[in-house]
Amino acid sequence: MRLALLKIILWPKNDRFSPRVIPFLPDKINVITGESATGKSSLTAIVDYCLGSGKCAIPVGLIRDLTEWFGLHIKLANTEMIVARRNPGDQQTTTDLYWVEGLDLEIPNRIEKNGRVDDLKNRMDQVAQLPHLELSGDESVGFGSRPSFRDMAAFNFQPQHIVANPYTLFFKADTTEHREKLRAIFPLVLGAVNASTLAKQRELKDITKEHDRLRRELEARLKAAKAWEAEIESYYLQAKALGLLPDAPNPDSTWNLDRFVIELQPVPANVKKLDIPEIKEGTGEEAVNQLTEIIGEEDRLARQMGAVRQRLSKLDQLSESVGEYGSTLTGQKDRMLGVGWLERKLSSKHMCPVCYAVHEHGNENLGELQKLAHELGVLANSVAQAPAKLDQELADLRKELRNLEQDISKIRKKRQFLESASQELSSQRQRVRQVYLFVGRVEQALENLSASRNVGELGDRVKDLSRRIQELKDDLDPRAQRERERAAIESVSSRIHDYARDLQLEHAAENVRLNIRELSLQFTSLSGRTDFLWEVGSGQNWVGYHVSCLLALHEHFVGLSSSPVPQFLVIDQPSQVYFPEAWPSLEDTPGGKSADIEGVHRIFAALSKFLDELDEPFQIIVTEHAGAITWHGLGNIHVVANWRDGHDDFLIPRSWHDVEHNG
Structure with a gap:
């Protein structure tokens, strides 16, 4: 899905000021570097919130105190959007939305609500060409509801608490709801299942119900036909007793059902010939009145x-x-x-x-x-x-x-x-x-x-449905689906291995594999022992394998004929495991680089190589403590801002809170 962030926009509560605009390029590694507490990590939460998140994770404090609306300027394949969500204030979230779509859009100075978040989600589902069908045809399977554009956020964000987390590989997969839904959508995003597959699953579910209903009706009719045999013979004997078949012969053991039917057919006509006593009109009424x-x-x-x-x-x-x-x-x-x-x-x-x-x-x-x-x-x-x-x-x-x-x-x-x-x-x-x-x-x-x-027509209908059910089962052969899924995982895992080798990570020589059931990476050594990411030590390995996995997945998504996953990735503080306290040098390149600086440089090099090898534009946004020394000499780098004293304004311009403080 073509989607790039052109701008992040903040509209101030104080209408004396113009909106705060942070621009990005759609096909570069957009870097915002700066000190702590400047608002870098908030950018991930702002983007997620403006794209329809159920809760607002934008930090409470200065940003929320001074901002009225948070917004994005988005570039899609054939159009642009400006979407904005109101600051929820004391609430966890709000559904108030501003939304405009078109070409060459200009950012308005003030905005008012003109839609709801559900409207945006529906539109994004449409742009992503997501099917309007459940992921699972089995109603007993939980979290098998219709896939949503919001489900794809798992592959677009690596916030600070996730990017080096050994236990959680994907965004929001640290909650049960998102983890189970991510497991359900993985076959779809990998291409093992597509909209046609889901449509066939739904058709199979519907016609199986219809087949079962018609089959029960057919069985009931055949059973009723046998029951009527005894009834018909009884009616024949009663008709003779009532004098309705005066000349009919007595049945014997040679009579079959058809013979009884033939003999009973004249009964209605014979009734007209009977000498039935006449009852004078009004006699009964007079007796009743008396x-x-x-x-x-x-x-x-x-x-x-x-x-x-x-x-x-x-x-x-x-x-x-x-x-x-x-x-x-x-x-x-x-x-x-x-x-x-x-x-x-x-x-x-x-x-x-x-x-x-x-x-x-x-x-x-x-x-x-x-x-x-x-x-x-x-x-x-x-x-x-x-x-x-x-x-x-x-x-x-x-x-x-x-x-x-x-x-x-x-x-x-x-x-x-x-x-x-x-x-x-x-x-x-x-x-x-x-x-x-x-x-x-x-x-x-x-x-x-x-x-x-x-029952001929009914039987034919049951046979037709049986044939169609078998055709669908053949098309939906779970073995074929598992094979497509296995092939996709093998392809992604192979690329994870390549990126891990470029990043000089430990265990890169082992068989590294994406495990979509555990939503983690597993490593199989030559001895046959299997370990998961949380069992592999070192923060350098954790952040490196996070980056390797996300790049390999997006490479796979871009290679599909149609993918619902937006083509952008936001990574927050990948250098945190190298420089947990303070960044040692800002801009100048010293004569010799430390191993930590080299480690961060390899991350940026992997991101740049990823963009070089793609046939389509892809956007990466990195927010970092690190300075230019970590990406020096690499291509595809676009420095958006340097949020340090004496350089660019921070996320919240100084003029906004100076007025607030001077009040």
């Missing part, structure tokens, strides 16, 4: 009987309560009889029979007591008259209940008569209905039998 009225009258009488029974029960309870109350009042009245005698004796001057005292006046309390005794007597007389009235009421209710019982008895006899008549009519109708239903079942059975036996 029965409905009778049932309604019965319900009404039943409700009345219920109400009478309820009243009768309550009056019985009341009569019993009144009797008990009257008995209680009579007892109390009898106990009050002595009050009158005592009042008469004590109503005038008298002597107390207890203390023999003489009293001149009557006793007021006895008067009150006598009043109560009188009221009690009146109440007892009233209660004594109540049972007679209640008895009359109870007698009337019992008579009403008997009358209702007689009426409902008559109604039920009428209902029984009407129901008998209705059942006879229903039975007559049922016999007619039975005949017609049977004829319908016979017709349906004959039709189903015909359909179940007519």
